[in-house]
Amino acid sequence: MGGDESSIWMQPERSRRPSPGPQRAYSRQQVVRAAIKIADQDGLQAASMRRIAAEIGAGTMTLYQYVRNREDLMELIVDEVTGEMGLPERPSGEWRADAAAVAVAKRDLYLRHTWLATRVPGHPVWGPHSLHVQEFLLSSFDAFEMSVDELVSLTGLLNGYVESFVRAEVGWQEEARRTGVDMQEWMRRTAPYARHLVISGRYPAFSRVLMENTSPHMEPDARFHYGLDRVLDSIEASLKPGT
Amino acid sequence: MGGDESSIWMQPERSRRPSPGPQRAYSRQQVVRAAIKIADQDGLQAASMRRIAAEIGAGTMTLYQYVRNREDLMELIVDEVTGEMGLPERPSGEWRADAAAVAVAKRDLYLRHTWLATRVPGHPVWGPHSLHVQEFLLSSFDAFEMSVDELVSLTGLLNGYVESFVRAEVGWQEEARRTGVDMQEWMRRTAPYARHLVISGRYPAFSRVLMENTSPHMEPDARFHYGLDRVLDSIEASLKPGT
């Protein structure tokens, strides 16, 4: 009977209702926390079933008692860390402040758990924490009259901005962890080629960006807020007050 | 002597200058094309060194005569397909049309090669085709006076929008290929849980989006252009005519 149990959120941790068999030695929470710890330290790839199991002192296959497969586990850890965003229960009513709060909290979260940016999107994560963030952002616009399509477009604009900004930001960090070569070092090693490109004269606009790359720049924080304001402006322009 | 040869673009295909040893049996082009073909059919993961080698009838390790490692090859195939964007030699002078052309061409490219969206960003790809796209977009704004920081922010806004939109779009397709479950099917399987969420009453705004998900929607194309216009508006608002 039961349903198709196709989503993890439909299969909460198996409860220990009185039934035959030994006591469970671990917990889903334990597995999830171990996975997050490893991903934080050495990247999402490093959070392999073997390594996670080793971290909690279990046999590899034991994990499959707590999680159906690695993909499900990935979904669990994403929702778990999303809980760290710590948004209030409901929006304040000031849509711009609320939307900005979501954006900033999301960026901070991604910077704290850089592996979040390496995930390929697919079906949405409908865990409790992720749903709360969704609900918070969507209901920030409750005071305005708009179709679902418009609402989804506008929140998508915001989410898209944050994600792409932070993906670029975090991409370098992830590469540095993987290869041991950070941005500074990569620039240094690629300098001869960069010089060649500039000298060729084929890419004047690109060269201008390249040349000034060594001079002091806007800090990432400032760049983020600058772009964020642009996006919020563009959202504001499409808002019509509701009933 | 020579340099550090740290980037692929500094090591063009080894030329066949007269020297002892057998003729080369394959070519970098051949390897790149095979990799693209496999990635198009079965995803980036499927483009393994073994599979690519098999595709062109070579031994696995032979590929390493044409490419230093898999990462370099990935960079090569990205630049290769970027050539398909087919932008004109230089911008028309109508910045809005030029920027929109880049956005549309990029989306089309990603839809044609969905694996592009699954790549984790890191150092930029400075291959000839990618550089041309960069140059085209940057120089679209030549008529305006702005700092490099502003220029990078604005083009980043546009690129970010396109990438995040198309990543969401393509995420479903990639998941469908990987798991055999497409969006329709996923929605169907998750319907009981969705119903549960709606009934719980905890997510009213989210529920509204969910409920209308079955009614006819704006087509992806229309949604893309709607958001694109928003982004272009927001860029336009920050433009000051130059000298």
Next chain:
DNA sequence: CCCATCTTGGTACGGTGTACGCAAGTAGCT
């Protein structure tokens, strides 16, 4: 012709996710 040099590609190593099945623990029923 010789040989220095190049190309091909087999084998092997250390990793991955997970299917299968076995040994052992335990609650409920007789």
Next chain:
DNA sequence: AGCTACTTGCGTACACCGTACCAAGATGGG
């Protein structure tokens, strides 16, 4: 109390992966 049915932990095995290493063969210049 003993049996049984079910659960849990987990070792083994399989089919993949990237690539280091090296042997064997091809070939152009002297």
